Amino acid sequence: MKVTRIAYSTRLNPGKYAALVEQARRLGRIRSEVWQRYGSIAGVGSGLRDRQVRDRWLADGTHVQFGVLANAWKETVRDAMADIGANLAAAKVEVRRAVIRRTNDPAERTRMFTALKADRWAGDPFLARQMRMHWKRGRNRTHDQIVVRADKHHTIADGRGRLWLAVPGLERRKMVKIPLSTTVAPKGTLRLILRGGRVEVHYQIDASQMRSSQRPSGDATVGVDKGYTEALTDSDGDPHGTRLGQMLSSESDRLKERNRRRAKLRSIANTAALRGDHAKAHRIKINNLGTVKRDRQAARHRAQVRTEIFTAVHRVVDKAATVIAEDLTRKFGGRKTLGKNVNRRLAAWTKGVTAEALASVSERRGSVLVPVNAAYTSQACHRCGRFGxxxxxxxxxxxxxxxxxxxxxxxxxxxxxxxxxxxxxxxxxxxxxxxxxxxxxxxxxxxxxxxxxxxxxxxxxxxxxxxxxxxx
Ligand SMILES: [Zn+2]
Structure with a gap:
């Protein structure tokens, strides 16, 4: 099963948008031409496939008049032919019903179904009449889309947490770079839909290749706030990862107590060493100030917290196709050392884990992560905007x-x-x-x-x- 995902442009420069609109308009003329020539009974009678249409256009120079790059018109022909195919398939469903009503003879039904499937219905009066009846002549209504083949686009991370999607423009080797509101790179064939000054980037991911933990996301759009007592709180008011606060504070208490005891033991060992009792100092160092148990406990705690945070993010993605979050990868005063302050070290570390979980779960489950500027989001009232x-x-x-x-x-x-x-x-x-x-x-x-x-x-x-x- 394929699942469609959508990424959005953000603050796209109007000049670039206008250029994309112009490209989509020209491609719309190609779609109209394809529908005009091949979207009717007569067109299908010719039995052409999109590749043959392309070869024919190349041979007779039809493509030149549209003023777009080769790959763009070829992809558009393919897409329009697929639309016509879908339109035809819908008509055939009706005709198959008519066949069933018309005859009970299994051989006759099979003959007609086969002819229908192979587009050889023109020679059969009943099928031809039914097809004319059910297949209303369609026309192209799409003038705002650009289909981009998988190998014709790429993304660029600008190092400031923003992803840019580069797609071909109207001129050779001049890519149009679209800033995206997400950090997850769209993959495969892209369908750009231009709406209201914004570019929607539609692409498909394969749900069947996901493991059970990679089930597709929900379809809501939610904002999340990272917290200390809960890993995340969403804009519907639901907390996720509610055990995080307890885990962190008990770990903090344990670490403070342990560090206190170790400091005391270290001072006893130092005093003994000064006194010349090196055997005692050595004993304390080996038996009481080792690192094996300490490291093992630390690893276990880290694993528990990671599980809690990742589970919280999965709960959010269960309902959301688009997750809007503070840009947690951003560093404020990056060189600040956290020293021995246990709480601050734990908070900084959980922030990193939350950033990692949001990025990795979104990537795997195909939801879109939108990082936003979170300045003053905890000080302003969401209803009136005033500081509270x-x-x-x-x-x-x-x-x-x-x-x-x-x-x-x-x-x-x-x-x-x-x-x-x-x-x-x-x-x-x-x-x-x-x-x-x-x-x-x-x-x-x-x-x-x-x-x-x-x-x-x-x-x-x-x-x-x-x-x-x-x-x-
Ligand atoms: Zn208010």
Whole structure:
């Protein structure tokens, strides 16, 4: 079974978009020509396959008038012929039913089915009449698509967490580079659909080649916020990987206690060595300060946390074809050393594991991972956009007068960032803050006095479901 996946362009330059639209328009003329010539009873009567059509066009120079590259028109001919084939197959289903109604004779049925299948129905009056009746003459309605063969495109990672898809343009050796909103490279034959200034990149992955753990994703679009008590909270309000917090804090406690004991033993050993009791110092070092058990425990803990995080990501992908998340691969102040602070080391490490899990599970299960700029997503109210107060796992928006579950509020903000035209992945932190403030200031000047508005009181009453009470 094939599963279709879609990647989207992000902030595509209008000039490039216009060039793609022009290419799709020219390819649309090719589709129309194919339908015109081969999309009818007469056309199919000729029994041509797409390869023969291509050879014929090459021979008589039909292709020259369209002004597109060779591979583009060939792929388009193939695609249009496949559309015609699908249209024909649908008609044949009706005709087969008519055959069954017409005769009970198995030999006669078989003869007609065979003729139908081999497109030899023109010579049979009954079949020819039925085909004319059921096969309505189709026409091309596709003027916004570009089909790109698997070996004609490639992706480039720009080192800033963005993937660019390079596809042929109208001129030879001049690729059009499309910035994608995902880090998963589209594979195989691509169908670019141009809609509303954005490019949708449709491609197929083979679901049958997936192991059971690689079952296809769901079809929703969800935002996720990475947390400490839960691995992830999604924008529907569902927590995933809820045991993470307990695992990390007990490990942290254990490590602090163990490090304390080891420090004490080390000091005893050092004192003994200074006293000249090297035998005792050696004994402590061998028996109490070894690394075998310590390393084994550390490995076991790491494996448990990885399982919890990967399971959490799988739960998210179970429902989502598109996962929108903070760009966790981005480093803030990269050279900062974490020193001996156990909690910070654990948090940094789990962040890395979460980034790895999001990327690898998306890749394997064919969902699309969209990294977004997460600046201020935990400080702003997702409903009104104003900055609120966060205390613990609660987020309080004084303007809306609502307390949200902080992680859910952040996840919804992250979801909304994917469609935010002003805030790009690498928009600086202070710019993001300014943009958010400008937006709420605009609202304030345009709207009447807010706090006394009956609509607000009503909204407050109608939104208890998003507040903390339902998330316990
Ligand atoms: Zn608010």
């Amino acid at each position: 107060r966060r205390s613990g796992d609660r987020f309080h928006c004084t303007w809306c007068g609502v307390v949200w579950q902080a992680d859910v509020n952040a996840a919804i903000n992250i979801l909304q960032r994917a469609g935010d035209a002003d805030i790009a992945l690498h928009t600086p932190h202070h710019r993001v803050k300014q943009i958010l403030q400008d937006r709420t200031d605009r609202h304030r000047t345009r709207l009447p006095v807010q706090d006394s508005s009956p609509a607000i009181a009503e909204r407050r009453a109608n939104h208890p479901n998003r507040s903390t009470t339902s998330n316990n």
